[in-house]
Amino acid sequence: MERTVNSFLQHLVVERGFAQNTLDAYSSDLNQFRAFVKDNLDAPAEQETWRLVDINLLNSYITDLRDNRGYRETTTARKVAAVRSFFGYLSRNGLITDDPTENLGSPRVGRSVPKFITEDEVKQLLGTAADTGTPEGRRDASILELLYATGLRVSEMVGLNVQDIDFEEGFIRTWGKGAKERIVYVYPEALSHLRAYIGGARVELLGNKRGETALYVNQRGERLTRQWVWNILKASAKKAGIDTKITPHTLRHSFATHLLQNGASLRHVQELLGHSSISTTQVYTHLTDSHVREEYERSHPRA
Known part of the structure; x- marks a missing residue:
């Protein structure tokens, strides 16, 4: 068996x-x-x-x-x-003649609405993370800025190598679920954080391990783990005075929600998130209902 x-x-x-x-x-x-x-x-x-x-x-x-x-x-x-x-x-593969799961029922699970933080809370989080001079602190600030800039999954983040970044064109090449390659774009401030981290804090953290290709490394010069990034975010949120429980996926959800609230199309957000089906991305439309109502009341001449 x-x-x-x-x-x-x-x-x-x-x-x-x-x-x-x-x-x-x-x-x-x-x-x-x-x-x-x-x-x-x-x-x-x-x-x-x-x-x-x-x-x-x-x-x-x-x-x-x-x-x-x-x-x-x-x-x-x-x-x-x-x-x-x-x-x-x-x-x-012919290992069984009949599939017993063909008529098998399954629990009906409603799709939960993703949790996100506001744009003001994001500014508070990133601003607090940037307020440090240690190599670890500068690395952490770059990580949080990049998570929000790109909507990357934490597994995609820790899998990045330095050569995956194109500073000239302003994008990162990453591999998501099912080893699917995609391009994610990075706004200038996040690129600036990233460039400063690679030329400064990363060099200090690497020490004599100059052959390491990982973008984000710990104090031993080794690739960061997913759990490490979770801990970085948890500590940064506490330092910023944000009571909401925040995970790396919270920043991914915030990335998608804020894009939609500011006019991005659902199809473009789907591509940026690396969703194979737009139905997965559609869950974010529930988060923007209040924004749509506000726009209606602001824009309709008789509202």
Whole structure:
């Protein structure tokens, strides 16, 4: 059983270019499902095990996730989606004759409205972060400025190398979900922060590790991790006196929301965020409803 799951995970890396954090989630979900199947199905061999999984066992698994383990609907839906993908792989490769997930129900999950901070809070956050003279502080200021300037995911941010930046044209080349390459544009102030960081603080942080290609490095001259960026943002928000819980994704949501509020088209925001479907980007329209109302009342001659 484990061998088949590992084969599928390898397929996700090689054929579909899944990022490590997505792969980790699939691995966790499928190994949990594998343990459930092993405990609830008596099969003579691994290959036979997957053939014997049916809709009743799958429904029992969903019940176990909800009632016994207490998972939320969003988590349960994600785990069910991983199982669907796995059995689709088994079916396409002739490892099973019938896909038991074809008629499997899944929790209906409403799309949550992303949390964002106001433009004034962004100014407060970036202004406070810039008010430091240490190499780490100058690095942190550059990171926060670039996150808001580009709407990058934190995984994309920590994956950047120095050679991905084109200062002349004012853009960065990055690789998003599914290893899809895209161009993100950077406004002049963020570029200025970035140039100063590369020529100053980064050199100090690298020490004798001059061969490191990572754009953002820690005090040992090694590439920053996603968790490190989370901690930087948490500390900066606290220092700025912002009570709202802020994550790197909060800046990404703020980036998208503020663009739409200031007149950017949904299609252009979709491209900047790297969303494969515009339906993913449409969730941000809920955030701009009040802005649209204000514009209506301001602009309509009889409003």
